[in-house]
Every structure is written in structure tokens, then in C-alpha cells.
Amino acid sequence: MSNEQSSIEQTIRDQISANSILLYMKGSPDQPQCGFSAQAVQCLMGCGKRFAYVDILANPEIRSTLPVIANWPTFPQLWIDGELVGGCDIITDLHQKGELKTLIDAAAEDAAE
Template sequence: MDVLERIDQFVKQNPVLIFMKGTPQFPSCGFSSRTAEALKACDVPFGYVNVLADPEIFENLPRYRDWPTFPQVYVNGELIGGCDITLEMFERGELQPLVEAAVKVQEGNQQA
């Protein structure tokens, strides 16, 4: 499977997903750490991909949605942005309702 197809699968299978350096429990950079903390504070489950553990994804993710930096946050398959945008949305109270709605949609689809 092509790496962009693998990335696309991760994005489509997770209503809330962060591509980050490290893991939410053990982030490997400050930007990834702050972004994961904002997602954790929303108290909804989210997926993650440690780009440091997969060099192919690390090299090719910037091409997927033409976003050059890490972390990258996706909600309902759409790129939300990186650290700054995610934190701004969190501070404005926009992130939590967005990710809660995404998780509810997935839960509804699983029950159907």
C-alpha cells in the first residue's frame, strides 16, 4: 500500500487524529506535547500516529494536505492545523465541541 493511502486510512478511521512526534503519553517535542494536552483536555478519545516511529509517514505526511509541520490534527477527515491553530481553537472554546461532535458521529455510525 502506498504511504499516502496509509495516511488516508489513518485519517478516515479516526474521527480525531493527531500525527505527532512521540506519543500523547511521551511526546518528543513541545509542539506535539501542547497539542496532545489540548486534545486530552477535551476528554474525548483520539487516535495518534508517532511520525518518528514511521520514517515513511514522517517524510510524506507534509504532502498529504500540503502542511509542512508536525503535529497535524485531523477531525472528521479534515486538517484542522498544527499546534498554534489547535491551541487557539481550544482557548476560544471551539475545539471541544468540534471533537465531541466528531466522536458522536463515529459512535452513531458504529451502532447503525
């Protein structure tokens, strides 16, 4: 592993540990660049808490490294309290069941303490 590679991995780990609710997505919440990212953002916004995001289109090295770390090949990726929750289908499913809001609320409370 190159130094550059390990520094990208460290950046990703830092982002995940620094943000209790973090979405790796294509584009931004205001301007998602794919339908899956747009859907994930809508679910998260529906939970009513702030969340951090990383635009993987602006960060190609994160885009190529994160799937290896996460063992998850696609984007968006939602991380809550340092754990990978999943992609668009899982986010949508959890949202429809009301479970996403529970996860988000708990993470937001932890972050506030």
C-alpha cells in the same frame, strides 16, 4: 510515483478515514517528543474524548509523505472527520476559544453512531 510511495499515501488516507480524531505527532501522548506535540496533546486531553495518534518518529515514511498530502509542512497535525484542522498554534487557539471541544465532541458523536 513509486508503488511504495502510493502505498504510504494509501496508509495515511486509511488512517485519516478510520479515525474521526487523529493526531500525527512526534512521540506518543504519554511521552511527546517535542513541545508542540505535548501542547497539542494537552489541548486534546482537555476535551475529554479519546483520540488516535500516529508517532511520525517511528514512521519516517509517513513523516515525509504527510506534509505533501496535507499541504502542511509541520507537526503535529490534527485531523478531525477527515479534514486537516492544523498544527499546534491552531489547536491551542481553538482550545482557548472553546471551539476545539465543539469540534471534538461532534466528531466523537459521529464516530459513536
